[in-house]
Amino acid sequence: MKKKLGNFVARKVGNSIALTVPSMAGFKPGQRFELIQEDNDTLIYKAIDSNPWFNGEYDDIGFKKEIEQVGNPDTMQVGKENVASNQETLFG
Numbered sequence: 001m002k003k004k005l006g007n008f009v010a011r012k013v014g015n016s017i018a019l020t021v022p023s024m025a026g027f028k029p030g031q032r033f034e035l036i037q038e039d040n041d042t043l044i045y046k047a048i049d050s051n052p053w054f055n056g057e058y059d060d061i062g063f064k065k066e067i068e069q070v071g072n073p074d075t076m077q078v079g080k081e082n083v084a085s086n087q088e089t090l091f092g
Contacts, residue, residue, distance in 0.1 A: 019043075028056040 005025055010017045021027055027047070036044040052058050 031055055 005022050008020050010019055012018075032048050033045045034048045036046065038044065
């Protein structure tokens with residue numbers, strides 16, 4: 001789906017030229033993009049960072065609260081199940 005977000009003027013920032021991205025586009029500060037210039041001078045920006053740890057998707061998650069609810073996998077015993085109890089359950 002294409003939608004027009006407005007008209008923008010390129011401006012000089014240091015040694016670069018910058019184009020403003022309006023907040024209604026839904027991008028977050030620090031999000032990464034790939035820039036492609038087509039033969040007709042059309043510029044296409046494509047988001048390249050879909051890692052939720054870096055793109056801000058997990059910014060509002062309270063990990064301490066999550067650990068309180070489900071436990072901390074770093075302190076859980078893994079691979080130490082009670083074999084006798086499992087056998088009784090399976091073979092009655």
